Amino acid sequence: GDSVTQMEGPVTLSEEAFLTINCTYTATGYPSLFWYVQYPGEGLQLLLKATKADDKGSNKGFEATYRKETTSFHLEKGSVQVSDSAVYFCALSDLGDDKIIFGKGTRLHILP
């Protein structure tokens, strides 16, 4: 079945560092790909998405490119801030399906 694998955390970086959180997926069809974020004490919210190969999703300085050839959707940010500290979930929804399949999440700590 479909699945998402993302790097385990926690990931600890200093402010202004470059961030990469790796995510790869397995899907039988042509999935849409997502990154969700859960800030401390808040609900899960969509950060960005891409619906077809080579699409780049972006939001709040974060980017991820849908790479079909490597079945990857790595999350990147050029300069992280303390306020980016959160848990990040990579996810997919296969074409014609309704549910979202999530990775296990990566906790990110940004030190001032």
Next chain:
Amino acid sequence: GAGVSQSPSNKVTEKGKDVELRCDPISGHTALYWYRQSLGQGLEFLIYFQGNSAPDKSGLPSDRFSAERTGGSVSTLTIQHTQQEDSAVYLCASSFRGGGSYEQYFGPGTRLTVT
């Protein structure tokens, strides 16, 4: 406007008791989803509603779990004869329509602890 709301926010129950968790979706959203978030397991899909019907119940872990939705709005997730492994945060989400391309909006969750 109002987001997805869930109640209670926290629930502690004894093993063997039944519990009901409630979800109020965003007004006008026809699709509603239940997920479970537990340590080590990440987020697991439980059930999906389109209107009042549930075309996908594939994630319900056992027949102790059931859910219903009435009036195309409020949904209740019921767990009978709770077990300790049911302890988790139960998340509800809604979207304008079903299908993965529509953004799902999540509620704050209900933290269930079974003692």
